[in-house]
Amino acid sequence: MRVGTAVTTVDAAGMRAQNSSLLLNMIWRERQISRAEIARRTELSPSTVSAIVVDLERSGLVRSIGAGVSRGGRRPTLIGFCDDAFSLIGVELGATHVTAALTDLRGRVRAYRHASHAVREDPKGTLQKVRELVHAVLDAERVPRRSVAGMGVAVPSPVHPSTPGKLSPLLVPAWRDYDVQESLRSAFGLPVFVDNDANLGALSECYWGAGVNGEDLAYIKLATGIGSGHIIHGDVYRGAGGTAGEISHMAVDSSGPQCVCGLRGCLVTLIGSAALLERARELMGRKDKRTLTVRELVEGARAGEPAARQVIDGLGHYLGIAVAGLLNLLNPAIVVLGGEISSVGDLLLDPLRASVRKRALSTSMAETRIVTSALGDRAIAVGAATLVLQAALRDRTLFPLQHLGKSA
Amino acid sequence: MRVGTAVTTVDAAGMRAQNSSLLLNMIWRERQISRAEIARRTELSPSTVSAIVVDLERSGLVRSIGAGVSRGGRRPTLIGFCDDAFSLIGVELGATHVTAALTDLRGRVRAYRHASHAVREDPKGTLQKVRELVHAVLDAERVPRRSVAGMGVAVPSPVHPSTPGKLSPLLVPAWRDYDVQESLRSAFGLPVFVDNDANLGALSECYWGAGVNGEDLAYIKLATGIGSGHIIHGDVYRGAGGTAGEISHMAVDSSGPQCVCGLRGCLVTLIGSAALLERARELMGRKDKRTLTVRELVEGARAGEPAARQVIDGLGHYLGIAVAGLLNLLNPAIVVLGGEISSVGDLLLDPLRASVRKRALSTSMAETRIVTSALGDRAIAVGAATLVLQAALRDRTLFPLQHLGKSA
DNA sequence: CTGGTTTCTTCGCAGTAAGAACGAAGTCTT
DNA sequence: AAGACTTCGTTCTTACTGCGAAGAAACCAG
Known part of the structure; x- marks a missing residue:
């Protein structure tokens, strides 16, 4: 024991x-x-x-x-x-894109690269792309390898604590024979830390965003899927098997639509990007028009388009059910909403808070702030870099020795 | 930060x-x-x-x-x-009863007292009752005050980390002017630790029950209300405001019955003791008979009564929805069911597991064991005593000095 | 009985933080 | 402007801790 x-x-x-x-x-x-x-x-x-x-x-x-x-x-x-004493590298692997960021020890992005890539299907090409982007950000700032403390990688998959480099064979089967941590470690000769993207969004918020001073924080990433990351006592909580926070298939409406997982009314079938855009198309009555994007939905809502507003209201309603459950179960000090759709701000927060208030214990509700992220689309990559910072601030030996000459 | x-x-x-x-x-x-x-x-x-x-x-x-x-x-x-080097006192305050246990440092109960009391309504009398019971268990084993390391108290209310002795003024208004920790500390001159009953059930399971070797454990107490306690990294997780685990009003069926909290389909309206007994009475068609008890329901299910079985099946179904959400969100290594009704064992576990399997990520499900408690009705009081043990094993100075003479 | 192994203690050593003393650098009162 | 007082940072000594080498005791195998 x-x-x-x-x-x-x-x-x-x-x-x-x-x-x-x-x-x-x-x-x-x-x-x-x-x-x-x-x-x-x-x-x-x-x-x-x-x-x-x-x-x-x-x-x-x-x-x-x-x-x-x-x-x-x-x-x-x-x-x-000395914020510039060392640099950190943060890499984000999304479903269809790869990004790399070079940051200082204060989370400031000094170089940034983005590329579209079929990450899920092409592990080999993805890793090659990562190497290119990382070299690009290093070269852009002329940073010597010696002054980099390490590399953090955000992956779109749960990460099992005992095999941090492996992605879930169920969600990303093509990566079965690849080890993200090992291949990047040997490519750059740097310490590599891997974690789930939502977890790193949470870490990012804890260090650089709304979570400052908050020890217990929950982050919800609204995108194709719905993922959450949790900071507990200042640390990312991963659960026994690394799948903590996978709330896409939390059931919020037993009479909702059928989900691929077999259940009805999963969160993802109601408020995943695809569902939101589909609903918006219906309400706007433009079935024939070309694909709607999340960005357009956000702009529509801001402009006051009734259909867009209605979609956001629905999002707030359903998300509120999940957030209320989260508050009652975990009672975090703050809940941060991330993902592109969260940029509508109060348009989402108002119906969300109303929905939560109806469902959560008044005491836990009273102590919890619910906000949208202000960190932008680089939050995940920066969170990945932050993983290295966190480790190095705990164990100074992660900062490579240099400056061996005496500084009088 | x-x-x-x-x-x-x-x-x-x-x-x-x-x-x-x-x-x-x-x-x-x-x-x-x-x-x-x-x-x-x-x-x-x-x-x-x-x-x-x-x-x-x-x-x-x-x-x-x-x-x-x-x-x-x-x-x-x-x-x-030396399991007998010191003694521990564990007190349980329920809604309508008070118990006190004297244990050794291995969680073995050496003396136990139980009394019915209107805890919610009568703080003063309750505290007096606690003092009586504690003195009784101390006297029963002739344990000198000197050899007691401390006292743990389980309370039927969330406990805010900054005011551990105060109960929730919303749930237990009569206790507004009382401080459990302070009054017992001054009464006995011992360190007093207070925590929520479900949290201490979880701690009890972690030390003495199914959770052995498990670091992340969830405990669900099935009683009048539905509470859960969580052990994370070997420690009770309380949340930012101490209300983590209050899942009575988690929404599992939007078309369910109306709850006092205003929502429909709260867990407690579906599987709280009152709801289960009501449903059993309906199915058994004995509306006229005197009040049914949980014990009778358990015995009925064991004996194969169809009505009782059906009630338990329904319990498993709804509870499964909540447990699935818990697995996806927290991914504990083990889920333990407590409360009297859990003594039906597999009769509950089978439908529960089936319900969970339909809803939880297969990976998180695969790593999680779901079991019923084997600790019996003293689990909470023992968990309270365990709180003292845990603290003392971390900080030896909690064990009072004695044996000052040299042991050659 | 003898050689090798494991256990546990003893003793000197090195590294660390604490505490007292002290000089350096400011502030404030007269 | 001068002197008393406060704060800051360093230096030196002391006490405590864990480590490592050496040795004694206890045990096994041949």
């Missing part, structure tokens, strides 16, 4: 590593902070704080950035985090 | 505390293990292991229990955990 206890043994070096991480995290969070303030907050002794800061300075992760305001005595030296 | 990193600073004493906890946990888990084996598994040096074991022996938590089998050389001395 392994019942939630620290499983890590500690020696002197481990003690230093732990305190060092703690400081690194604090400096990263605060952006600038003095040694004295760190000592006060951590309750570490001033001498210890100084010693660790020297370490961190030597590795190039932090540096002095001038004096702060006095508190009645000598002015403190502010220590700042 | 506090993004899931160790928030604890470490010094030399903290290092020892952490390693000490690690060893204590291992000895507790293994029941008996040699120093050499501990050193191999933890990768701590033999000298360190010996030193810590001396510490633990001095505090009375472990002791030598003879020699083990040789691995080709000197026979190892086995160290065993």
